[in-house]
Amino acid sequence: MKIILLRHGQPEFDLFSESKTRYVPADLREVIQRYTESPINTDVMPPAKTMQMAQACNAVICSDLIRSIDSARLLGHPEVHLVDPIFRESDLPHADWRFPKLSLYTWFVTFRLLWLLGYSNNGEAIKLAKQRAASASQTLTEIAMKQDSVLLVGHGFINRFIAGHLRTNGWSGPKDPGKHYWEYGVYQL
Numbered sequence: 001m002k003i004i005l006l007r008h009g010q011p012e013f014d015l016f017s018e019s020k021t022r023y024v025p026a027d028l029r030e031v032i033q034r035y036t037e038s039p040i041n042t043d044v045m046p047p048a049k050t051m052q053m054a055q056a057c058n059a060v061i062c063s064d065l066i067r068s069i070d071s072a073r074l075l076g077h078p079e080v081h082l083v084d085p086i087f088r089e090s091d092l093p094h095a096d097w098r099f100p101k102l103s104l105y106t107w108f109v110t111f112r113l114l115w116l117l118g119y120s121n122n123g124e125a126i127k128l129a130k131q132r133a134a135s136a137s138q139t140l141t142e143i144a145m146k147q148d149s150v151l152l153v154g155h156g157f158i159n160r161f162i163a164g165h166l167r168t169n170g171w172s173g174p175k176d177p178g179k180h181y182w183e184y185g186v187y188q189l
C-alpha cells in the first residue's frame with residue numbers, strides 16, 4: 001500500500017511576489033482570503049515525474065480549497081475520488097492591529113511561529129489542526145487499504161502533520177513530504 005502526500009501547485013496569487021510589500025496585521029485577513037480563493041497558475045505545470053506518479057495512483061484526494069482541486073485536475077488523473085475540508089491547510093492566524101507596518105514575509109513568519117506556540121487568533125488552533133490531521137491520516141489509510149495507492153493533493157503544514165501520524169502508525173516515508181509547490185513524499189506500509 002502506498003500514500004503520496006503532494007503539495008499543490010503555485011496559485012495565481014503568488015505570496016512570494018507580495019513578500020516585500022508592507023502590511024499591518026489587520027491587512028492580513030484580505031491577503032489570506034485572496035490566497036485562499038486563488039486558482040492555480042496553469043503557466044507553472046507540474047514536473048513530468050510528478051504527473052506520471054499521480055496518474056499511476058488508483059485514487060486522488062484533495063482538500064476543498066481551489067488550489068488543491070485545480071492542482072489535482074492539472075495532474076491529469078481522470079477522476080478526483082474525494083474532496084474534503086479535512087485536508088485543507090490551517091489559516092494563518094493574525095492580529096487585528098493597525099500597526100506596525102512590516103513586510104508580508106515578516107508577518108507570515110512571525111504569526112506562523114506564534115501559531116506553532118499556540119496562538120490562533122483569526123485562525124485554527126494548532127491542536128485542532130493536529131487532531132484533524134490524525135483523522136485525515138486514518139481516512140487516507142482506509143482508502144489505501146481499498147485502492148492500494150492514493151494521492152493526496154494537499155498543503156504544506158497539514159501534509160507534514162499527516163506524515164507524522166502515518167509514520168507513527170507504521171508507514172515508512174520522509175518526515176517532511178515537501179514544502180515547495182509540486183513536491184511530494186511517498187509513504188508505504
